[in-house]
Amino acid sequence: MIETINSPSDLKKLKLKDLSNLANEIRQLIIETVSKNGGHLASSLGAVELTLALHYVFNTPKDKIVWDVGHQTYAHKIITGRRDQFKTLRTYGGISGFPKITESEYDTFNVGHASTAISAALGMTTAKDLLNTKEKIIAVIGDGALTSGITFEALNNSGELDKDLIVVLNDNKMSISKSLGAISTYLTKRLTGPTYNTLRKEIEKAIKGFPVLNEPALKLAKKIEESFKFFSPGLLFEEFGFKYFGPVDGENIEDLVTIFENVKNLRGPIFVHILTKKGKGYKYAEENPSKFHGIGPFDISTGQILEKSATQSYSSVFGESVINIMQDNPKVVAISAAMLIGTGLEKAKNIFPDRVFDVGIAEQHAVTFAGGLAISGMKPIVAIYSTFLQRSYDQIIHDIALQKLNVVFAIDRAGIVGDDGETHQGIFDVSYLNLVPNMIITAPKDATELDALLKFAINGNFGPFAIRYPRGESVNFGDEFIDTIEFGKWQVLNASDANDICIIAYGNCIKYAMQALEELKSNGINPHIINARFIKPFDTKMFSDILNTFNNIIIMEENTYIGSLGQTLIYHAYLNSNGKYPKIKHIALPDAFIEQGDSEFLRHKYFLSKDNLIETIYNLLKK
Ligand SMILES: Cc1ncc(C[n+]2csc(CCOP(=O)(O)OP(=O)(O)O)c2C)c(N)n1
Ligand SMILES: CC(=O)[C@@H](O)[C@H](O)COP(=O)(O)O
Ligand SMILES: [Mg+2]
DSSP: OGGGOSSHHHHHTSOGGGHHHHHHHHHHHHHHHHHHHOBOHHHHHHTHHHHHHHHHHSOTTTSEEEESSSTTOHHHHIIIIITGGGGGTTSTTSOOSSOOTTTOTTOOSOOOSSSOHHHHHHHHHHHHHHHTOOOOEEEEEEHHHHTSHHHHHHHHHHHHHTOOOEEEEEEOSBSSSBOOSHHHHHHHHHHHOHHHHHHHHHHHHHHHTSSSOOHHHHHHHHHHHHHTGGGSTTHHHHHTTOEEEEEEETTOHHHHHHHHHHHTTOOSOEEEEEEOOTTTTOHHHHHOTTTTTSBOSBOTTTOOBSSOOSSOBHHHHHHHHHHHHHHHOTTEEEEESSOTTTTTOHHHHHHOTTTEEEOOSOHHHHHHHHHHHHHTTOEEEEEEEHHHHGGGHHIIIIIIITTTOOOEEEEESOBOOOTTGGGTOBOSHHHHHHTSTTOEEEOOSSHHHHHHHHHHHHHSOOSSEEEEOOSSBOOOOOGGGOOOOOTTOOEEEEOOSSOSEEEEEOTHHHHHHHHHHHHHHHTTOOOEEEEOOEEESOOHHHHHHHHHHOSEEEEEEEEESTTSHHHHHHHHHHHHTTTOOOEEEEEEEOSSOOOOSOHHHHHHHTTOSHHHHHHHHHHHHHO
16 A cells, blocks of 8 residues: 555545554554664654544645654655655665655654754744735644753743644653653643543543534533543643643544544644554564664564674763762762763663753753752763754853853764764864853763763863763773873874874874874874864963974864864964964864764765875875
């Protein structure tokens, strides 16, 4: 059947009862594709019926579905004309893992970061009224994303604006890990409370008594429900000005189609609460939805991940380091914003349940919460991915840096992250932190240095202290490259008497510099190599010596060039050398959003590989 679906209009030709079979075929295609390419399996499997029902009832693309995060949209992609390209999911030049307006007219808003759907949908429905157009706007948000501050700002504003907006809450009781916090507890408690369930059964009986489930019938049923609303999970949303419907079995397409048919022409803000299962239809994902939230290639028959690396990831090195630090210092606490697993803090949470906090998808709160802890004498470590920390910019400036509070920012996934693409590349953090007074920015060259920098940061009282490190496998350069960390000082990794080339790099790029060294030496070139682990403040003394010694300087970094270390150094060189300074080549990312693709491929494309470095050096020395 799946072969016949080239757009939602083909879907509408099917009988309602056939949609379940189609859902199974779609699941099969999703599982097969993700098993090869990796991707967000569990969320997409849980949203197949929801997707079919929405496209069956609404008139997309005229009507607009606004997905939150967008990691659950694989079925949406398959039925909106992208079935055949779906095999290219998350590959370079292929189908994105998230909705993208440039990819399809059915993708209404670019996503990847959580909790934007209701705001964007409210904007669209407001524009619709101003422009006097007639489409329906439907926001689909998960229970994890629901808990974020921006969602509540949008709910608050929705009640005020009173627009025709449909919000669908896809409640599977899971964020990446289990959904936590008062909102989640509230929803669960209400749904499982005995009073509510008895009353609900009565209401269902009453609804079944109506010959046709039309609007007046629904109104009456709603009236009955309203009188019991104190017990319903809808109370909260009703107070925000929404009409609440649900909860509906989100795996039952007929129920979903019925509810969407019934609400689609209602006026004002509508809230439809559906219950789904993350990982639905694939045993291993149902059993372990966290593992299959975002997964690399795996064996379908066993659920085992293929190509398991023997090398520890930086996140895991960080997690172990945090445990050691917490064991030694009772004032240290750690904070994650819904990413305990991704940031490597899960083990620490098990050992120190009272000192490791998962605050939910709430990066802004995470940072100010850390501020409160720091001003009270604690030593918080806030572990957030580079891309998600963008959410906390004012909190970093206003709540932390301004007061010079001792908060350690563990910035994971810094640099190119690969297959998640534009929304997730961690390529701006050096720039956005560089311009914040009091902010210290560092990057370790390897796993040992990550541990050392964390201890250094915790043991000092430096104010805000950022440590950025990349996604994926860590490296270690060995004992000969371990030295004592000194505040603001760089490290010489390869000392050269020849004054022709000096490479200044940090973090991931050190790996490429050291790899290049071997080949360069065999060709008689011996570059001076600097580990610029302090990006801010940088080592002015060493940099001045370099300016006075070397004919060519290469600065290499995995960050956008604007606001980068390279830009700071070039500016410094210009101002302090009376116009006489060596030739400087800056290898950094362009002023652009970096697309999805294999990380190493992208590094090569953007001249951030060993080979590119070698080529750059040969070219410099030729001239
Ligand atoms: C701002 C931001 N923080 C963190 C994430 C990482 N993240 C992606 S999906 C997700 C969980 C979302 O849970 P939910 O909305 O319930 O969707 P589900 O996966 O359960 O369908 C998280 C934390 C993100 N994408 N954006
Ligand atoms: C959708 C989302 O934002 C996360 O699931 C993200 O894709 C996780 O990235 P990692 O795989 O790098 O942990
Ligand atoms: Mg969820």
